[in-house]
Amino acid sequence: MENIVLFIPITAYILDAVFEEPSVKFHPVCWLGNTASFLEQKKLPSLQNHTLRFLYGIFCTTLLMLIFCILPLLIFCIFKKYCLYYADTLYPFMAFTIASFILYLCIAPKSLTLHIKAIQKELQKNNIAEAQKKLSYIVGRNTNTMNEHDIIRASIESLAENSLDSTLASFFWFSLGYCFFSYEGAIFFPLLHRIINTLDAMWGKKNEQYFYFGKFPARFDDVLNYLPARLCFYTILLACFCIKECNSKNAYVIGKKYRSKHASPNSAWAEAPYAGALNLKLAGPVSYGDFFCDYPYLGEGSLEAAQKHLAAALKIFHVSIFICLIFCTVFLFFT
Numbered sequence: 001m002e003n004i005v006l007f008i009p010i011t012a013y014i015l016d017a018v019f020e021e022p023s024v025k026f027h028p029v030c031w032l033g034n035t036a037s038f039l040e041q042k043k044l045p046s047l048q049n050h051t052l053r054f055l056y057g058i059f060c061t062t063l064l065m066l067i068f069c070i071l072p073l074l075i076f077c078i079f080k081k082y083c084l085y086y087a088d089t090l091y092p093f094m095a096f097t098i099a100s101f102i103l104y105l106c107i108a109p110k111s112l113t114l115h116i117k118a119i120q121k122e123l124q125k126n127n128i129a130e131a132q133k134k135l136s137y138i139v140g141r142n143t144n145t146m147n148e149h150d151i152i153r154a155s156i157e158s159l160a161e162n163s164l165d166s167t168l169a170s171f172f173w174f175s176l177g178y179c180f181f182s183y184e185g186a187i188f189f190p191l192l193h194r195i196i197n198t199l200d201a202m203w204g205k206k207n208e209q210y211f212y213f214g215k216f217p218a219r220f221d222d223v224l225n226y227l228p229a230r231l232c233f234y235t236i237l238l239a240c241f242c243i244k245e246c247n248s249k250n251a252y253v254i255g256k257k258y259r260s261k262h263a264s265p266n267s268a269w270a271e272a273p274y275a276g277a278l279n280l281k282l283a284g285p286v287s288y289g290d291f292f293c294d295y296p297y298l299g300e301g302s303l304e305a306a307q308k309h310l311a312a313a314l315k316i317f318h319v320s321i322f323i324c325l326i327f328c329t330v331f332l333f334f335t
Contacts, residue, residue, distance in 0.1 A: 004096050005178060008186070009171050009328045011096075012103035013321070020110045028105055030066050032198055040203070044213055046088035053212040061217045062201055069191045072102070076187055095183045099174075106170040106190040107132070109321055112138070112162050116314060119155050123148060123307055140205065149324065152305035156313040157282050160236075160274040161267055163317050167195050168235065168324050169228035173330045179335040196220045205288060222265050232320075233259060233273060235327070239319035240277040243334045245312040251277035258298045268298055274316060275299030278309045 024030045039060045048051050076098060083091045086093050122131035131151050132143040146154065170190045177185030195198045200221035203214030233255060240246040254276025255269075262268035262283065275282040279301035285294050 003333070004092055005099070005183075005186070006329050006332045008096060008100045008103060009174065009325050009332075011100040012107060012255065013109070013325060015100065015104040016107055016110045020114070020166040021108055022105070029067065029194065030099045030200060031065060032195060035067065036064060036199060036202055036267060039063070040213075044209075047213075050212045054215055057203065057213040057216045061196070061220070065192065065195055068195050069188060073188050077184065080183070094301070099183055099186050102187050103170060103174050103190055106174075106194040108162075108166040109317070112159065112166055113314065113317070116155055116159060116310070119151065120307065120310060123151065123310075140201075141149060148266055149304045149306075152310050153280065153282055153303070154308065155310055156274055156278070156305065158311050159317050160271040160282070163320055164225060164229055164232045164234070164266070166272045167321055168232045169193055169197070169225055171328050172228040172231060172323050173224075175331050175335075178332065193224050194247055196224055206293065207288065207308065225266040231271045232324075235320045235324050236270060236277075236316060238274045238323050239316050242319050242323075243277075243315050245314065246277040246316065247279060247288060247309070248277065250279065254299050254301075261296050261298065263293070263295060274313060275301065277316060278305075279310055280305050280309060 021027055043056055044053065047056055047314045080091065080100075083094055115134065119131050122128075122134060123316070128146075128148060128151070131148075131263045132146055135151050135154055135158075136143045137147070139154055141154065143151070143154070170193060173189035173193050174186050177187070177189035179185075181188070196217055199217035200214070202209050204218030204221065205211075205214060237248070237252055237255065240251040241248040251273040255273035258272040258275065259269045262271075268283070271282050274280075279299075281297045281299045281301055281303050283295050284297040287293070
C-alpha cells in the first residue's frame with residue numbers, strides 16, 4: 001500500500017495538464033501573492049534604513065512561511081493523527097490525495113506552456129507589439145523595445161529557468177521530503193520551495209525598492225534551488241539527446257562551459273544546455289525598469305533566434321519533465 005506514493009508526481013502532473021491552474025480566487029499561490037503585497041505596502045514605503053528593510057524582509061518571509069507552509073503541515077499532522085485512530089485503512093488514500101493536490105498546486109508546466117504558445121501565436125501573425133505584451137506576463141525585464149529575435153530568446157530563457165522553478169524543483173523536493181520525512185516532508189518541502197520562489201519573483205529584484213527588502217528570500221531561493229538546478233542540468237541534457245532538432249553534444253559542451261557563468265548561482269544550469277542544444281546565445285545584458293544588468297551571454301551561437309528554436313525549446317521542456325517524472329518514480333520506489 002505504501003507504494004501508492006510512486007504515483008503522486010505523475011498524478012500531480014496529470015491534474016495540471018487536465019485542469020491547468022485553479023482560478024485566481026481559489027489558488028493558494030495567488031493568496032500568497034496578495035498577502036505578500038499587503039505586507040509590503042503596509043510598512044515598506046515608510047522604511048528608509050537599509051537594515052530595517054532587510055529585517056522587515058526576513059519578518060515578512062517568515063510570517064508567510066508560517067501561514068502558507070507550517071499551518072498546512074500542522075493541519076495535515078492533526079488529520080493524520082485522527083485518521084490513523086479512527087480509519088487507519090483509509091489513511092494511505094487520503095494522504096495520497098492530499099499530497100497529490102498540494103504538489104499539483106506547486107507546479108505549473110501547463111500554464112507556462114500556454115503563455116509560450118500565446119507568444120508563438122502572435123509571432124506567427126507578425127504582431128510584435130502583442131508578443132511583447134504577452135512576454136511581459138512571464139518575465140520581469142523591459143519588453144517594449146524587443147524585436148522578434150529578442151522575444152524568442154527571452155521566451156526560451158523563461159522556459160529554461162521556469163522548468164526548474166515551476167516544476168522540476170518541486171518534484172525534487174517532494175521526493176527528497178518523502179524519503180526523509182514521509183508525507184510530512186513531501187508536503188512541507190514543495191510548499192516551502194513554492195513560497196520562497198514566489199517571494200523571490202516578487203521581491204528579489206535588484207532595484208532601490210527591493211534590493212535590501214528582498215535579499216533574504218532571494219538568497220533563500222538560491223539555497224533551495226542549488227541541488228535541483230544541478231540535477232536539472234542532466235535532465236535537460238538527456239532530453240536534448242532524445243530530440244532530433246537538438247545538438248545534444250553541443251548542449252553538453254556549452255552547458256558545462258557556461259553553467260556557472262551567471263550572476264545567479266543556479267539560472268545558467270538550466271539555460272546553458274538550452275543555448276548549446278539550439279546553437280544560440282541566451283541571457284546577456286538586460287534592463288529591469290530603470291535598473292540595467294550587464295549579464296554575460298550564455299552560449300556561442302547566434303543571437304538571431306527563430307520560431308523553430310522556440311518550438312524545439314518547448315520539446316526540451318516537456319521531455320525533461322517526463323524524464324524527471326521517471327527518475328522521481330524510480331527514486332520513490334527504492335525509498
